[in-house]
Amino acid sequence: MAANNMAHAHPKRRMADEHPSGDPRFKLIDRTLKRYQYQQDALIEVLHTAQEAFGFLENDLLIYVAHQLKLPLSWVFGVATFYHFFSLEPQGEHNCIVCMGTACYVKRAAEIVAALQQHFGIEPGQTTPDNHLSLATARCLGSCGLAPVLVVDGTVLGRETPESALATLFELVGTHADATAATPASTPVSG
Incomplete structure (x- = not known):
């Protein structure tokens, strides 16, 4: 049996x-x-x-x-x-989303994107070759009163400039390229 x-x-x-x-x-x-x-x-x-x-x-x-x-x-x-918060491609260790909604666009968000593209060598929707940073744009992040706005690793940063955005990202990815020491501070927003 x-x-x-x-x-x-x-x-x-x-x-x-x-x-x-x-x-x-x-x-x-x-x-x-x-x-x-x-x-x-x-x-x-x-x-x-x-x-x-x-x-x-x-x-x-x-x-x-x-x-x-x-x-x-x-x-x-x-x-x-x-929805901008979903990605169909592998993302970098750090993520930066630049709002391109009307309020942010009028307050020169395109200049922030251009500065990030120039310094990191990537377009929105791409990740740096070392996988440290992914760059994206969004239609509107809903923080128009703080324009121009970035979301870096889930934290909303308001009243950004190209210099402050670069300084924030250089600090995260360990690069100190052309960031100036006298950049205005970003305004973190809880959310």
Whole structure:
């Protein structure tokens, strides 16, 4: 009888809650899906969890989320590309988002972007070759009274200038290139 049981034994089976890839980060996404009971209107929260777990939203993640929420992939992709806080590409160690909304634009946000492009050698949407800094722009960050505004590693900085933005980023990435010592201080905003 023991030999008969051995013939029907299966190799080690995957745990029921383990993702087929074996990547434990999917458990975080699955917990969020369960918390929101797989409701389609939880898409943004699920995408936030996925990006926090993986660092960016690669195509396989978007497909997984679309499948789990029973949404068209085009809808999930549309949401992921509409909001500035989601990224489809790997990001640098530090992230800088420059607001290009009307109030910031009129107060010379484009000059800040140009200075960052010149000094770091990247365009918005790119990451430095050493993966220290990713640069992005956004339509509006909702802090118009503090224009021009940057969000650096999740912290809102208001009343920025090209010099103050460069000084902040040089301090983060350990570069002291052309930052001037007499730059005006940024105004951090809690949020």
